[in-house]
Amino acid sequence: MSFSESEPLTAENEPLQLSTRPKKPRILFTASGSVAAINFANLCHYFFLWGEIKAVVTIASLHFVDRVAMPKDVVIYTDEHDRSSWRNIGDNLTCIRVEMPK
Numbered sequence: 001m002s003f004s005e006s007e008p009l010t011a012e013n014e015p016l017q018l019s020t021r022p023k024k025p026r027i028l029f030t031a032s033g034s035v036a037a038i039n040f041a042n043l044c045h046y047f048f049l050w051g052e053i054k055a056v057v058t059i060a061s062l063h064f065v066d067r068v069a070m071p072k073d074v075v076i077y078t079d080e081h082d083r084s085s086w087r088n089i090g091d092n093l094t095c096i097r098v099e100m101p102k
Contacts, residue, residue, distance in 0.1 A: 027051040033060025041069035048074060 027047050031037040040061070044053055048071040055076045057065055062078070070076065 025051045027053050029053060029055045031055070031057040031061040031065055033058055033063065035064060037061040037064035040065045041067075044074055045069075045071055 029040070029044055029047070031040045037057070040055075040057070044055060047053055053071065053074045055070070055074055056078075057076060058079050067076065
């Protein structure tokens, strides 16, 4: 058997169990206070069908974003989260915690 035909192995040289179900892509949507944010909920719905969605919106964008129309499982962060939790340099902020998994 050639190297390209061999199965992936764990550190103990046992066959690695690979998931046959592909992971959903992780998508971060953002909206600012522009009138274009009117389409935000629709875009989230379309991408929610095949991806894992998180949304970051400004308080100004909520004038245009229909939160009721958003998919129920989409996590929505606003800049209010950071304003209310920030007191000093070094405080834990939501915008910093929303990051790529390792």
